Amino acid sequence: MTTTAIPDDGLVVVVKQDCPTCQLVAPVLGDLDAIVYSQDDPAFPDGVAVVDDTGLDASLALGIDVVPTLLRRREGAETDRAEGWDRARWRELSGVADLGADLTDWKPGCGSRTHDPAVAEELLVRTRGHELHARRVELAGLEDEAEALYDRGWTDGLPVVAPTPARVLRMLAGTSRAPDEVVATVPPNLVPATVEKVAINAVLAGCRPEYLPVVLAAVEAACAEEFNAHGLLATTWAAAPAVLVHGPIARRIGVNTGGNALGQGTRANSTIGRALQLVIRNVGGGRPGEVDRATLGQPGKVGLCFAEDEQHSPWEPLSVSRGVPAGASAVTVFAAEGAQGVVDQISRTPGSLARSLARGCATSGTPRSRPGSTRCSSSSPSTPRSSPRRAGTGPACTPSSTSCSCWRPRRSRAAPTASTRACRPHCTGRWGRVRSSGPAG
Numbered sequence: 001m002t003t004t005a006i007p008d009d010g011l012v013v014v015v016k017q018d019c020p021t022c023q024l025v026a027p028v029l030g031d032l033d034a035i036v037y038s039q040d041d042p043a044f045p046d047g048v049a050v051v052d053d054t055g056l057d058a059s060l061a062l063g064i065d066v067v068p069t070l071l072r073r074r075e076g077a078e079t080d081r082a083e084g085w086d087r088a089r090w091r092e093l094s095g096v097a098d099l100g101a102d103l104t105d106w107k108p109g110c111g112s113r114t115h116d117p118a119v120a121e122e123l124l125v126r127t128r129g130h131e132l133h134a135r136r137v138e139l140a141g142l143e144d145e146a147e148a149l150y151d152r153g154w155t156d157g158l159p160v161v162a163p164t165p166a167r168v169l170r171m172l173a174g175t176s177r178a179p180d181e182v183v184a185t186v187p188p189n190l191v192p193a194t195v196e197k198v199a200i201n202a203v204l205a206g207c208r209p210e211y212l213p214v215v216l217a218a219v220e221a222a223c224a225e226e227f228n229a230h231g232l233l234a235t236t237w238a239a240a241p242a243v244l245v246h247g248p249i250a251r252r253i254g255v256n257t258g259g260n261a262l263g264q265g266t267r268a269n270s271t272i273g274r275a276l277q278l279v280i281r282n283v284g285g286g287r288p289g290e291v292d293r294a295t296l297g298q299p300g301k302v303g304l305c306f307a308e309d310e311q312h313s314p315w316e317p318l319s320v321s322r323g324v325p326a327g328a329s330a331v332t333v334f335a336a337e338g339a340q341g342v343v344d345q346i347s348r349t350p351g352s353l354a355r356s357l358a359r360g361c362a363t364s365g366t367p368r369s370r371p372g373s374t375r376c377s378s379s380s381p382s383t384p385r386s387s388p389r390r391a392g393t394g395p396a397c398t399p400s401s402t403s404c405s406c407w408r409p410r411r412s413r414a415a416p417t418a419s420t421r422a423c424r425p426h427c428t429g430r431w432g433r434v435r436s437s438g439p440a441g
Contacts, residue, residue, distance in 0.1 A: 008076040017044035019110035039113040066109040084109030121166035163203040171199040174209030184223035186284030187230040188291040205275035215275045217423045221333040227419035233286045238298040242336035243305040246319035247329030250307035257309035274303030298338035329423040
């Protein structure tokens with residue numbers, strides 16, 4: 001690839017051979033006192049001195065989106081440009097009164113090669129690769145990516161997505177936080193985790209870039225002193241960090257709050273909690289059989305994430321009760337056992353249903369542990385809702401089956417409790433549009 005200098009003054013034209021509009025304007029380029037850059041063929045167009053821009057350095061520096069582009073520069077800055085072929089604009093910009101007299105008045109241009117998917121990853125790494133500081137690991141040509149990452153101990157036992165520089169950079173576009181900003185100190189090894197390190201593990205987990213603000217907030221919450229992640233890892237109990245998402249960001253990124261919210265099938269639910277666990281494993285060193293001393297474990301230790309259905313809930317959001325402003329996006333991380341189903345197809349009153357739920361929660365753990373623990377229940381969409389009777393004052397329940405899930409976050413002087421963190425403002429990266437919802441992102 002050729003590094004090309006951009007002139008401080010004069011006319012500049014950027015073209016590519018694989019564009020009908022560029023071929024249309026090729027005959028008039030000789031009438032311009034301009035420097036011509038060609039994105040794909042240094043020999044195009046004929047009869048004109050052409051600067052080779054197959055490396056796209058000049059096109060990137062000039063911000064070319066469409067070819068052909070004619071632009072004027074003065075004292076190192078662009079003053080005007082015309083994209084595609086517009087005879088009136090080209091004449092105005094170039095000062096050549098009879099330019100393109102034999103050509104059609106107007107013809108749209110073609111997409112610049114800088115937006116070609118075939119070179120997008122290469123250009124992304126070339127222009128923003130300096131932001132990455134993590135150690136690079138080269139795989140041999142015949143190595144299988146999934147097997148290589150498993151052999152290096154970077155997975156939770158399931159296949160992961162290889163964190164190539166381009167994928168990590170695309171993940172970082174989901175936040176406005178600097179890649180080298182330290183998010184938290186991750187137990188048990190108390191290793192500082194930067195935004196870049198969290199993004200790498202989010203890629204491994206299969207997250208989309210818009211999930212990254214939630215993952216960052218979850219890492220902050222899980223590493224807070226009051227959560228006591230080291231104690232959670234070291235216990236022989238089967239508890240694991242559960243991520244509960246609150247606020248507008250849950251709807252925006254598609255966290256499931258309805259049917260099968262604790263199961264498979266929703267990418268956000270499946271990958272956000274997994275990313276947190278991979279950060280604890282790969283950055284903090286919390287690996288099973290080492291500091292992680294769970295005797296049996298449970299599927300939630302791979303990752304557990306769901307959202308609070310604030311839109312349809314009759315209660316105040318949990319995040320608000322924990323001090324987060326209403327309407328803000330946040331996460332609560334708490335230690336959770338595996339889900340325990342509670343089914344009641346007989347109850348017809350809220351009181352009867354509540355008693356069934358209480359009896360189900362009483363079976364979590366052991367009766368001896370009940371005074372020192374807290375239960376959390378999650379109701380399915382089929383759970384009956386209380387409503388006023390048409391005649392009378394008491395509440396009534398619509399006949400329906402009920403399915404609830406219970407956890408028992410353990411509480412003691414050394415055991416973890418819940419930790420809530422607001423999501424930070426974030427942006428969409430190179431597109432530059434900032435989106436926030438309160439302290440979201």
